[in-house]
Amino acid sequence: MLEAAGLRVGLQAEPIDLLAGRDWAACPGAGAVLSFEGTTRDGPPGERVLRLEYEAYAAMAEPVLLALATEAKARWGLERALVLHRTGAVAVGEVSVLVVVAAAHRREAYAASAWLMDRLKAEAPIWKRELTEQGAAWRANAGAPPEELG
Numbered sequence: 001m002l003e004a005a006g007l008r009v010g011l012q013a014e015p016i017d018l019l020a021g022r023d024w025a026a027c028p029g030a031g032a033v034l035s036f037e038g039t040t041r042d043g044p045p046g047e048r049v050l051r052l053e054y055e056a057y058a059a060m061a062e063p064v065l066l067a068l069a070t071e072a073k074a075r076w077g078l079e080r081a082l083v084l085h086r087t088g089a090v091a092v093g094e095v096s097v098l099v100v101v102a103a104a105h106r107r108e109a110y111a112a113s114a115w116l117m118d119r120l121k122a123e124a125p126i127w128k129r130e131l132t133e134q135g136a137a138w139r140a141n142a143g144a145p146p147e148e149l150g
Contacts, residue, residue, distance in 0.1 A: 002066045006073060006080045009065035011058050011126075013088040016098045025080045030102035032109035036117060038097035041091045048133045052096060054087045054125040063083075068119045072101070075115075076108040083116060085126055 001010035008024060015032060026033050043049045069081040081101040092098045097115050104110040120126075130139045 003029055004066065004070065006078065007066060007069045007082075008080075009069050009083040011056050011061060011085050013086070015087060016084050016095045018098060019094065019101045020099050021082050021084060022051075025082050025100040025102045027079050027102055029104060030079045031104050032106040032111050033100065033102045034106070034109040036097075036099045036113050037095045038099075038117070039095050040092050042092050043130075043132055049092055050131045051092065052090045052124065053129040053131065054085070054090065054096065054126055055129070056085070056124075057088050061125050064124050065149045068116055068123065070114050072112045073118075076101075076103060076112040078103050078108065078112055081116070082111065083120065084118075085124070092125065115119050 001008065001076050005046045008015075018035065022033060040049065040052045065083045065085070067075050069083055072078060073081050078101050082100040084097065085096045086096045088096075097117075097120070099113055101116070101135075103112065128139050130137055
């Protein structure tokens with residue numbers, strides 16, 4: 001886990017505590033506290049997902065997450081930003097990533113949250129293996145098209 005003024009990012013093998021993340025981000029200067037929970041979803045019919053397995057090297061990935069949170073805080077004047085990502089096995093329905101932003105106003109919170117998730121998927125060195133009833137495959141993160149990343 002890395003922290004800086006109003007920022008907290010990290011990788012963790014254990015389940016993410018959603019309420020603790022939201023409580024950490026809430027502060028008196030924030031009129032908007034927005035949480036995004038990315039969960040493991042089942043596949044299309046005939047491709048039942050059993051779980052996802054995430055791999056990351058914290059010494060490499062956490063500085064990327066901190067740089068992204070730092071940029072989001074500066075761009076949108078955030079009070080706080082939290083980015084947590086699971087590693088290891090994550091079952092269908094479990095949270096694999098949590099982004100919480102606190103801003104004075106909702107527009108900044110929505111923009112910062114969407115930008116953080118898109119950049120995280122495009123830049124963070126976190127790898128995902130999908131295990132289905134048919135087998136296992138490494139999957140690329142599906143970030144926004146480059147022109148939408150701002």
